[in-house]
Amino acid sequence: MTDGTLKTTPLNAAHRALGARMVGxxxxxxxxxxxxxxAEHRWTREHAGLFDVSHMGQxxxxxxxxxxxxxxxxxxxxxxxxxxxxxYSLLLNEQGGIIxxxxxxxxxxxxxxxxxxxxxxxEDFAFWRANLxxxxxxxxxxxxxxxAVQGPEAAEVMVAHEPVLAEFxxxxxxxxxxxxxxxYVSRSGYTGxxxxxxxxxxxxxxxxxxxxxxDARVKPIGLGARDSxxxxxxxxxxxxxxxxxxxxxEGALTFxxxxxxxxxxxxxxxxxxxxxxxxxxxxVRVGLHVKEGAPAREGAEIADADGAVIGxxxxxxxxxxxxxxxxxxxVPPSHAALGTALQVIVRGKPAAAEVxxxxxxxxxxxxxxx
Amino acid sequence: xxxxxxxxxxxxxxxxxxxxxxxxxADQLGDVVFVETPEAGRAVSQKDGFAVVxxxxxxxxxxxxxxxxVIEGNAALASAPETVNADPEGEGxxxxxxxxxxxxxxxxxxxxxxxxFLTTL
Numbered sequence: 228m229t230d231g232t233l234k235t236t237p238l239n240a241a242h243r244a245l246g247a248r249m250v251g252x253x254x255x256x257x258x259x260x261x262x263x264x265x266a267e268h269r270w271t272r273e274h275a276g277l278f279d280v281s282h283m284g285q286x287x288x289x290x291x292x293x294x295x296x297x298x299x300x301x302x303x304x305x306x307x308x309x310x311x312x313x314x315y316s317l318l319l320n321e322q323g324g325i326i327x328x329x330x331x332x333x334x335x336x337x338x339x340x341x342x343x344x345x346x347x348x349x350e351d352f353a354f355w356r357a358n359l360x361x362x363x364x365x366x367x368x369x370x371x372x373x374x375a376v377q378g379p380e381a382a383e384v385m386v387a388h389e390p391v392l393a394e395f396x397x398x399x400x401x402x403x404x405x406x407x408x409x410x411y412v413s414r415s416g417y418t419g420x421x422x423x424x425x426x427x428x429x430x431x432x433x434x435x436x437x438x439x440x441x442d443a444r445v446k447p448i449g450l451g452a453r454d455s456x457x458x459x460x461x462x463x464x465x466x467x468x469x470x471x472x473x474x475x476x477e478g479a480l481t482f483x484x485x486x487x488x489x490x491x492x493x494x495x496x497x498x499x500x501x502x503x504x505x506x507x508x509x510x511v512r513v514g515l516h517v518k519e520g521a522p523a524r525e526g527a528e529i530a531d532a533d534g535a536v537i538g539x540x541x542x543x544x545x546x547x548x549x550x551x552x553x554x555x556x557x558v559p560p561s562h563a564a565l566g567t568a569l570q571v572i573v574r575g576k577p578a579a580a581e582v583x584x585x586x587x588x589x590x591x592x593x594x595x596x597x
Numbered sequence: 598x599x600x601x602x603x604x605x606x607x608x609x610x611x612x613x614x615x616x617x618x619x620x621x622x623a624d625q626l627g628d629v630v631f632v633e634t635p636e637a638g639r640a641v642s643q644k645d646g647f648a649v650v651x652x653x654x655x656x657x658x659x660x661x662x663x664x665x666x667v668i669e670g671n672a673a674l675a676s677a678p679e680t681v682n683a684d685p686e687g688e689g690x691x692x693x694x695x696x697x698x699x700x701x702x703x704x705x706x707x708x709x710x711x712x713x714f715l716t717t718l
Contacts, residue, residue, distance in 0.1 A: 263627055264627055264652070264653040264654065265628040265630075265653060268653075451627070454654070455653055521631050521649070522630065522631060522651060544630075544653055544654070545630040545651075545653055547653070
């Protein structure tokens with residue numbers, strides 16, 4: 228039973244064949260779970276999980292001015308980015324708010340390959356179409372699926388198919404033939420685990436998906452576990468933990484601000500970003516350990532030790548890996564130090580919480596020695 | 598045993614109703630990670646939210662299938678919320694309620710009617 232108003236990915240039939248529970252997400256009919264969120268979460272942390280993230284937006288920005296034009300709206304140094312590398316960045320508005328977060332890389336010698344969030348892709352593409360000038364052209368790659376393989380056994384699984392993938396380090400990317408077809412691949416993901424994201428022509432997606440799934444170390448993982456995995460990894464979800472009102476400094480994403488770009492201050496929103504850096508932001512995203520009671524979800528109030536409301540939870544839930552409740556949310560910098568005792572208000576009841584470091588669960592990226 | 602369209606069940610023994618959520622509801626929720634049951638002495642009205650059940654993803658209200666006074670919440674669910682998945686219509690009960698108006702059960706579905714109702718969803 229497909230809801231006629233929802234779009235489908237090239238893997239829709241594969242999900243149904245696997246017995247997935249399907250839900251509407253960002254306009255797509257997507258698998259939220261197969262056997263269960265907890266089991267899928269744990270499987271990804273222990274073995275290898277296979278994710279359909281074809282709802283996300285994929286595009287190329289090409290032309291002689293592609294990188295310079297792209298840089299006008301992001302705070303990352305893409306001029307200096309080497310071929311075969313990708314970098315996380317933020318599409319900023321003129322007020323320094325985050326329109327979207329994204330991955331952009333140089334998989335080949337033809338501009339940038341960019342992956343953006345499903346819920347923002349139409350706006351992002353419209354923004355670039357309206358604002359890129361000179362010799363810079365946006366090409367939306369809507370004829371491609373995007374498949375992620377994540378987990379401590381992901382590399383072994385993938386290298387068995389394609390030995391070249393062993394040579395990739397974290398954030399390396401390339402355009403090359405994999406599984407006999409033209410792919411974009413990167414060693415990255417959204418779970419905190421080692422793994423790959425592979426952009427595959429739509430017509431080959433189901434074959435590649437089923438080929439990877441044949442390995443007993445691999446199970447399909449739905450969006451439910453994808454969310455709990457990224458929460459544990461401390462990774463923000465746009466539209467929840469960061470949005471067009473949040474600056475990169477407020478969002479605790481200063482690692483995405485390249486030194487050269489801060490010095491040049493030549494990107495949209497630079498004024499606000501530099502002001503937040505110099506004077507400190509009004510609020511900042513922190514990790515919370517909720518020490519008692521129910522999970523604190525998006526929208527729950529955060530109070531100081533005396534009960535005065537100082538902020539709000541933007542994501543939260545149980546951490547299957549840690550066996551406790553975790554959350555992220557915004558508080559004033561005066562209450563953001565690690566170890567600060569706070570409270571979260573869930574259904575009117577205050578519960579003790581403490582500011583803790585993110586990621587909540589250590590990331591296990593495959594970083595090659597430089 | 599009687600059932601509501603919100604997927605609660607109620608089993609009456611004398612004037613005491615044991616209530617919980619149905620297997621269908623538990624399956625739909627997926628892994629239950631937290632349950633908040635009502636405290637003894639609380640007066641509840643039929644269709645009021647009287648408990649909360651949480652999956653990894655979200656919190657959902659559970660509605661009282663009958664009016665009355667809570668005798669006890671199932672304290673065992675605090676440390677073993679997964680019991681709701683394992684045995685939703687048995688050990689995974691939510692509360693016992695001293696029923697104030699047993700005729701309210703007449704407005705609920707029996708097993709056959711509930712099973713039929715599920716086929717319409």
